[in-house]
Amino acid sequence: MNVLLLAGNKTDVISGLKKAFSENRFSKVTYLNIARLNLITKGTKTYVKDSGLNIDDYDAVYMRVKLSFAPFVEPLMDELADKSIYTQIKRGSYYINSNEPLQLITLSQAGVKLAKTAIVADPRQINSMVDNFSYPVIFKSFKGLEKTQAIVLESKKQLSSQIDSLRSKVNCVVVREFIDAPLQQCAVIGDNVFCIERRMTDNGLQELSKGRFVKLSREEKKTVINAAQVCGCDIATVKMAKGHVTEVIPDIKFKVFNKKFSEDFYSLVAENFAKKIGEKK
Amino acid sequence: MNAAKTRKKKKPNGQLQTSLLIIGSRKYKKATVKALLEEARKLFDVVLFVPISKIKIVCDKGETKLLYKGTDLTKFDACYPRFSINDFVFKEAVLKILDKSDIYVPVSLLAYQISNHKYYTVKELSHAGVPTLVSSLFTSPEAAQESINEFGFPIVLKLISGFAGKGVMLIHDKKELKSILDTVTLYEEFISAQKFIEGVNSDYRYWVIGKKVIAAKRTGKKGEWRANISRGGSAAVLKPDPYMKAIALDASRVLKMDISAVDFIETPTGPAIIEVNFMPGPFKDYLGNEVPKAMVEHLHAVVKRRNMVKGISAEVKELIEKFGKSVKTSSSAE
Numbered sequence: 001m002n003v004l005l006l007a008g009n010k011t012d013v014i015s016g017l018k019k020a021f022s023e024n025r026f027s028k029v030t031y032l033n034i035a036r037l038n039l040i041t042k043g044t045k046t047y048v049k050d051s052g053l054n055i056d057d058y059d060a061v062y063m064r065v066k067l068s069f070a071p072f073v074e075p076l077m078d079e080l081a082d083k084s085i086y087t088q089i090k091r092g093s094y095y096i097n098s099n100e101p102l103q104l105i106t107l108s109q110a111g112v113k114l115a116k117t118a119i120v121a122d123p124r125q126i127n128s129m130v131d132n133f134s135y136p137v138i139f140k141s142f143k144g145l146e147k148t149q150a151i152v153l154e155s156k157k158q159l160s161s162q163i164d165s166l167r168s169k170v171n172c173v174v175v176r177e178f179i180d181a182p183l184q185q186c187a188v189i190g191d192n193v194f195c196i197e198r199r200m201t202d203n204g205l206q207e208l209s210k211g212r213f214v215k216l217s218r219e220e221k222k223t224v225i226n227a228a229q230v231c232g233c234d235i236a237t238v239k240m241a242k243g244h245v246t247e248v249i250p251d252i253k254f255k256v257f258n259k260k261f262s263e264d265f266y267s268l269v270a271e272n273f274a275k276k277i278g279e280k281k
Numbered sequence: 282m283n284a285a286k287t288r289k290k291k292k293p294n295g296q297l298q299t300s301l302l303i304i305g306s307r308k309y310k311k312a313t314v315k316a317l318l319e320e321a322r323k324l325f326d327v328v329l330f331v332p333i334s335k336i337k338i339v340c341d342k343g344e345t346k347l348l349y350k351g352t353d354l355t356k357f358d359a360c361y362p363r364f365s366i367n368d369f370v371f372k373e374a375v376l377k378i379l380d381k382s383d384i385y386v387p388v389s390l391l392a393y394q395i396s397n398h399k400y401y402t403v404k405e406l407s408h409a410g411v412p413t414l415v416s417s418l419f420t421s422p423e424a425a426q427e428s429i430n431e432f433g434f435p436i437v438l439k440l441i442s443g444f445a446g447k448g449v450m451l452i453h454d455k456k457e458l459k460s461i462l463d464t465v466t467l468y469e470e471f472i473s474a475q476k477f478i479e480g481v482n483s484d485y486r487y488w489v490i491g492k493k494v495i496a497a498k499r500t501g502k503k504g505e506w507r508a509n510i511s512r513g514g515s516a517a518v519l520k521p522d523p524y525m526k527a528i529a530l531d532a533s534r535v536l537k538m539d540i541s542a543v544d545f546i547e548t549p550t551g552p553a554i555i556e557v558n559f560m561p562g563p564f565k566d567y568l569g570n571e572v573p574k575a576m577v578e579h580l581h582a583v584v585k586r587r588n589m590v591k592g593i594s595a596e597v598k599e600l601i602e603k604f605g606k607s608v609k610t611s612s613s614a615e
Contacts, residue, residue: 035421040431041404042415049427071441071471072420074394075401101338108340109381116341121371122334142370148566171368213344230291 001030001277002057007064009033013254017062017257020266025274028057034065046079059277060086062269064251067098068145082140087275088269089250091234097250098145101172103231107245110230113223115177115244123163123173130156136178141170152178179241184214185264186238187252188228190272193221194261208256219243234276237270292326300327301580302357302384304336304375306365316573316595317361324493324581329357333364337584338374347378355382358584361540361576362386362399366397370534387539395536396559399441400473402536403554409535411528412553414475414546422462425474430457432476439473440465449507451477475555478548484508485545485552487521487529488572489562491579494529495571496521497564516567525552530596532557539583540576 003026007014013032021029048055061080065073077091082193089097092194096106108114120130123141139162141149148170153159159175185208186195196211216224223243228236231248239247254265292298301321304313321328329349337348347354354360360379364372377391395401400418407413408435417428418441440448440520452458457578465472482501487494495518502513510516521529531544532554542561545552563572 036424038417038419038424038427039400039404040415040417040427041400041413044408044410046404046408050424051427069420071398071401072418075398075404075418078404092391095373099370099373101370102377104340105338105345105374105377108343108345109377110463111343113343114340117339119338119340119371119374120367121336125337126337146372172371172374 001026001059001274003030003060003062003273004055005029005031005062006034006037007031007062007068008035014064016254016266017064017269020024020264020270021062021273024267024270026270030058034069034072037072037076039072039079046075048076048079049054055085056083058085060273062273063087063089067094067250068100070094080137084280086273086280088233088273090232090277093250097231097233097248099120100140100142100147100195100247101174103248104174107227107230107248110226110229112227113244115179115246117174117176119172119174121172123166123170126163126173126175127160129175130159133159133175134177135159136177138174138176140174140176141166142172142174143168143170176246179246180241183246184205184220184240185211185218186216186224186240187257188224188233188236188238189252189265189268190234190275191225192268192272193224194257195224196257196260208253209259211260213260232274282513283507297591298326299324299584299588300357300359301325301329301577302354302360303328303330303363304333304354304360304496305330305363306333306367311597312565313363313573314322316563316565316570317363317577320570320574320577321580324577325584326475327357332374333375334367336375338378339589345378347375347382355379355384357384359385359387359580359589361580362388362393364393369393369397373509383588385580388541389537392536392541393559396538396541396557399439399556400471401441402557403473406532406535406554406557409531411532411535412551414478414548414553414555417474418471419474422459425458425462425472428474429455432474435477437475437477438465439475441471454615478546481546481548482508483546485519485525485547485553486516486561486564487525487543487545488575489529489533489541489543490572490575491539491578491582492530493575494521495568495575496525497567510564516564518567522552528552528554540579577581 003021004016005014010031018029036050040047073094080087081091096103096210136152136154139151140147153162183198184195186193195214195216198206198211199216224238227238227245229249233250237249237252257265293615303317331349339346376393379386381388395405400416403413403416419425435451435453438452485498487496497506497516497518499514499516501508508514532543533541536557542558544556546555
């Protein structure tokens, strides 16, 4: 089996994955910087080009490219899917996961439990809704896909004040009820789920490395895997509090999870890839 | 949607009321909205224009609602979203909700994402056998070489999210290319490249509205290689060429757009599509209200057809309730 590791700059994570794939029945493991690729469409065919690269040589591609590359990755993923080349993130998912409001709607429509959430283009629309929330709330503003602010607001007065004080132009605002419970940050690799619980401290949310391992109930595990699948990810981080999903990120913090669980998460990924390729054949 | 929850009002003639929602951007060109609303009021019983800035999305207790002044907007029969690519974060969320609701929308979230991406449009159409230009997509100056090898100079570079001719550049040599690419990659833009077709500063716009096609030819002003009217070009109304009409209808079908505008250029091997527009302008100076009228007529025709089906279902249900399950259909009646 052959795998292509497609990413930005080469990092320790890429090196870790490369080693793990090589040790797990993958005879050809290649890293490539996505900036080198060209997609050329001629007639009914599209060619994925980099000098010397033949994409058809690969059974799988591990995609570790930042979400802002969605406009390049999405057409590329079409090609990979058409060639039955496995990726851990499905086509359409870069668009979903790069746009937080779109991700929330996608999760909500799929029946994934979320905290009460309001999304608006004009922040002033929130003024008429301040009485509808239980406080505290989390307030996030976006300019394009970029999050410009994320803060916790304790009262209606603070929320109204926050809206009035927005200085720079924002395109979208998300207000979500804050769930008063520890945040469960889960690494999902196929059907495997590993959870680190992070508590609120006087200095804010505990660092991931200081959180504690928790075993999820069957129901919670199902919620987490479902959330990842709804967002098109076989490998993801799902954040949850009291059974309410707050975010899905199509990547995991390998170093922290490796240390916390004394597991080799790189190997788990490689094994998952091998399993998925086997299922396709 | 549960019929009981969405009990529609009937008109005196027994037909169901029809309702149309138009959602537009904050900086919407008022003339086009005005024309759409004017035409819509002639056919629809209820017409509402909502600026996107006034919409609220609420996710609560497992439900996702699209609200304007407390009204659930998905209860309308049809919605025509007139969205530009600006401020797309919220617009994509709105389209996602419309996609999953019972409301008729002539364009989908996927159509919005693909048609606003110049390369992706060409790729989808090309794969379906619709004539387009050979095109490439890349993100760095290093990768540009493959495109140069493919097309040679001069080359047309397009920022994939540009519109109205903005972000489209004609590059004559390697030095110009390097200078442009260095600037563009500084802003993490994505670049599509195509071969430049010499001696062509005109193109064709074919509006596809359901099965109806309206055509115009655009010519760029002297010295301008792009044909956009917004860049000083002019237009002339045409009778649609049968071949180009067929291609335009095909393109809209491939992208799953019931309303679109397909832009072509002439090449040595025949007409080729260069882009498909999600939010086509109506060329009012040349076509008057013809395009908005056709759009509204299409929306109304679809709603009427859907209402007929709903109406029949409601009538059958009433008969069953009245006479029980022994109601015979015409095929089994003696």
